Amino acid sequence: MTQNNSISGHWLIVSDLDGTLLDHYDYSHGPVDDLLRRLELRQTPVILNSSKTLPEMLELRRQLHNRHPFIVENGSAVFIPADYFPEMPDCARERDEFWVIETGVPRGQLLEFLQADAAEHDAPYLSFARASCEEIVDATGLTPEQALAAQRRDYSEPLLWRGSEEEKQAFVSRVSAAGLSTLQGGRFLHLLGTTDKGGATLKLMECYRNYRDTDYRLIAAGDSPNDLDMLRVADIAVIIRAPHRQPPQLQARAGQRVIVSDAVGPEGWRETIGQLFP
The missing domain is CATH 3.30.980.20 (Putative mannosyl-3-phosphoglycerate phosphatase; domain 2)
Structure with a gap:
């Protein structure tokens, strides 16, 4: 990575979990905790986007002190805390304390x-x-x-x-x-079903832009092939190295910036995202 990667403006960070924000082996997130606190203070939402289930994501959100929307089961549903936006999106339904946009199949x-x-x-x-x-x-x-x-x-x-x-x-x-x-x-x-992390991310981005009246731009971070659809739709695609395989190959589109970490797992997340938000 080169230095002086810092950015300005309004950004959303959408991140995979296992092998990216969490360690591949023990699922720890210690290396990113301080950075997550800094991002929260600067009002930069971190959106968790994973193959994990709703119960798993609720527990991880609690551990990470994350209060933002999240995406489960590889883009199959977007969960938005009720009242997070001024009104519930037309395509959503109520489920307990969330508004849910379902893009997958039962x-x-x-x-x-x-x-x-x-x-x-x-x-x-x-x-x-x-x-x-x-x-x-x-x-x-x-x-x-x-x-x-x-x-x-x-x-x-x-x-x-x-x-x-x-x-x-x-x-x-x-x-x-x-x-x-x-x-x-x-x-x-x-x-x-015929859904993916990228499509779900775009649906959530549309909600942010409609209800927050802010021209957010998108950073996506992932480490494996099932993250490629999410990485493709980002303005800045951050590829986190895994310990025992090559990084997924992303063909950058015009105007897109691609960053590959030197470190692996959450250390790589801290390295790359930390340089964007010093």
Whole structure:
């Protein structure tokens, strides 16, 4: 990275979690805590955008002292705290203390597809819906409590692939033919509706611009292929290095700035975002 990267104006930061804002192995966020406090003081919202479920995100928001909207299950739904904007967006519905913009499909529809597909083509993967708590703990490193929260999904199904690459590509083709989609995350192949982190981000950006009467610009930070749709829509795309794989390849569009961290995980988040907001 070069120095003197600081920026001015009104910005939103939309960030992936695992391997980006959180450590890939122990899910710690200590390296970014001071920077998150500084961003809050300067009224720069940090929007969490992850494959995680609503219960997982609520707990992480509490730990991170984050009060802003957030996006769950790889762009499948946008949760906005009620009264965060002057009025509820037309495309939203009320759910407990949130306004929710749903862009995904119900998980039941995804499980129906998996059941029918497995009956014809076998199932060389571990599905969260069929996994035990212990199996999820072994696959993710989560605590048992966190694993149970990860199972409480509304719009997507993570698959730990155990078959060949050829079998995976055939499965992906069948998913597409059924009008659904897949995203490859850091650990799992996610089955979901035709939605992504980028599309959900743009819907939320529209709310900010409409209801805050401010011309916000967007920074997006991520570390894996399932973040590319989010990175593509950003004015500044921040790619965080992972410990054991190459950074995802992003083809910058005209006028877009792309920054790749030197450090990995939350250390890389602090390095890059910290230079933009010294």
